[in-house]
Amino acid sequence: MPSIFSYQSAEVDWCEGNFEHSTVIAEYYNTVNGTTLFSLLLLTPLNFLVLEGAGRSFADTKLSLLLAGIFSMYFHMTLSYVGQLLDELSILWTLAVAYSFWYPRVYFPRCIKSRKHFFWLSGVTTVISTLMSFIKPAFNAYVLNCIAFHLLYLTWCELKKCNDKRVHRMAAAMVVWWVLAISSWISDRWLCGLWQAINFPYFHSFWHVLIAMSLLYCCPLVIYFDVNYEMPSFKPKLGYWPSDSWPVVVPYVALEEPHKQC
Numbered sequence: 001m002p003s004i005f006s007y008q009s010a011e012v013d014w015c016e017g018n019f020e021h022s023t024v025i026a027e028y029y030n031t032v033n034g035t036t037l038f039s040l041l042l043l044t045p046l047n048f049l050v051l052e053g054a055g056r057s058f059a060d061t062k063l064s065l066l067l068a069g070i071f072s073m074y075f076h077m078t079l080s081y082v083g084q085l086l087d088e089l090s091i092l093w094t095l096a097v098a099y100s101f102w103y104p105r106v107y108f109p110r111c112i113k114s115r116k117h118f119f120w121l122s123g124v125t126t127v128i129s130t131l132m133s134f135i136k137p138a139f140n141a142y143v144l145n146c147i148a149f150h151l152l153y154l155t156w157c158e159l160k161k162c163n164d165k166r167v168h169r170m171a172a173a174m175v176v177w178w179v180l181a182i183s184s185w186i187s188d189r190w191l192c193g194l195w196q197a198i199n200f201p202y203f204h205s206f207w208h209v210l211i212a213m214s215l216l217y218c219c220p221l222v223i224y225f226d227v228n229y230e231m232p233s234f235k236p237k238l239g240y241w242p243s244d245s246w247p248v249v250v251p252y253v254a255l256e257e258p259h260k261q262c
């Protein structure tokens, strides 16, 4: 019986052929583009600096994003059962951390009276989901992807209340990247025979880059809404570095000076 750490002991094997470019790395392009995912995920916490400047710390969110990137690379390198679980559980816990810290109070269920209570609710749900993850890891990835639909719904609710064109533009970019990402993920899962027939089984590696792009737009947006709710004396502003008109840009959120209270 193979060890849970051994190569190819995972329940899932992505469309890309194994060990075609290296004897150590099972899925070469998925791992390499996992590195891109990792690098882009490293860029997202730069947005948190503005909040740290305003006296809040987000070490947990940054750490969990970092771990998600590292475990994704380990999973594709080994295709081991442990790699698969680490990959999925790190995403689950990143989502749990993000929900605990960033979920706007106005959307709390009625029975939840404070962020501390919501924190406990997220914690208990995540621990139960973690235990259930061991039952059928291949199914977990579908459940994790469904959480994006809830994020889409929340974005929609927020956009209805917001007239700032920059916010609508950033949300549109986030959704476009996500649609491209999820299409790549699904097509790798469901149409692998077709991609192998045309010798192009690389859609999962595209997913890595595309979902990271979506998160790059998602982070400033989440912080924008959070500042509006939690720090009403500050005015958040969305922008693009180095400039709006460049073809390749890094989205960011900035805080304008607090309004003077007289």
Ligand SMILES: CCCCCCCC/C=C\CCCCCCCC(=O)N[C@@H](CO)[C@H](O)/C=C/CCCCCCCCCCCCC
Binding pocket: 061, 065, 068, 069, 072, 075, 087, 091, 094, 095, 098, 102, 141, 142, 144, 145, 147, 148, 151, 152, 174, 175, 178, 208, 211, 214, 215, 218, 219, 220, 222, 223
């Ligand atoms: C201000 C901070 C807010 C941050 C909120 C964002 C929360 C980010 C949560 C998770 C990070 C995801 C990192 C992606 C790692 C992908 C690794 C991977 O590819 N794993 C696959 C196997 O290699 C696995 O099959 C994938 C499973 C599904 C992952 C689903 C992730 C959902 C992330 C939701 C992103 C929302 C983007 C906006 C949607 C409108």
Ligand SMILES: [Ca+2]
Binding pocket: 013, 014, 015, 016, 017, 018, 027
């Ligand atoms: Ca494979």
Ligand SMILES: [Zn+2]
Binding pocket: 030, 072, 076, 204, 208
């Ligand atoms: Zn992957």
